[in-house]
Amino acid sequence: MPRSAPRGGAETRARIAETASGMFAEHGFDDVTVAQVAKAAGVSSVTVFKHFPRKEDLFLDRSAETVELFQAAVEGVPRDAVLDALEALVLRLVDERAPVSGLAPGARAFFRTIADSSTLQSRALELVAGAQRALGDAVGDRLLAALFVGGYASVFVETARRVLDGDGDDVVVAGHRAGLERLFRALRDGVASAT
Known part of the structure; x- marks a missing residue:
């Protein structure tokens, strides 16, 4: 140990x-x-x-924390309740404006730094793939993990775009929350239900 x-x-x-x-x-x-x-x-x-x-991990230092949050949320949860557990987690992160949500103060500088570095963008993609594997192991369903993590990353990127475009905090948070709600509708009922 x-x-x-x-x-x-x-x-x-x-x-x-x-x-x-x-x-x-x-x-x-x-x-x-x-x-x-x-x-x-x-x-x-x-x-x-x-x-x-790695140098990139100096900047993307909360990625392991995010994976641990995902894993902890589903630990001991029956497979048919995994989406509920993940949804509760990510909505709580929004409410708390947690740094891993992309909604914390200072997010603009964080997103600008990533947008200006192809090295950081590549490492972020590697970390997303690692999160998919780790969550897949935790829930015993790699497809579900890939769909959730990929969808969550997509919402995160859209939030980054809004922040970098200078949208107000209320608009950014509302858009982030709407993106998460759409993600979970799609995961539960299919993409057509979320459009």
């Missing part, structure tokens, strides 16, 4: 991620090196890579 990271390790990881996010937002992901992030965070490059195996 793996040991949990010491509190200091979690604090170091959070400090590195916060430092990196600020630097990437200010200077662009591709123009900031891991060595620069390490220096600004007061750690070595080795320490950065201990917490984040």
Whole structure:
């Protein structure tokens, strides 16, 4: 059984991620090196890579948290209640304006940084594929997992577009919620029912 990271390790990881996010937002992901992030965070490059195996993971540091939320939501849930559990989770994330929902303060800088970096966009696609596999393992249904995660990613991308277009918070949140409602109608009743 793996040991949990010491509190200091979690604090170091959070400090590195916060430092990196600020630097990437200010200077662009591709123009900031891991060595620069390490220096600004007061750690070595080795320490950065201990917490984040890839540079892209410094910025997309909440992807594992998202997968864990999906897995926890369906743990021990009967297969016929999986969609209800996932829907309750994502609507709660909207209500909380959780960072993993794309609706938290600072989302514009986050989405702009991704939009400006093909490297981050490629890594985001890899993370979506990983989330599909992990959720598929958790529910025992890879097709359902692929449809949910793909649909959720689609709603997320549309939210990013609205944020980058400068839509107001209320419009962005309403659109995000409507997208999720449409997704779950499609998953339960078929795509034709959601149009």
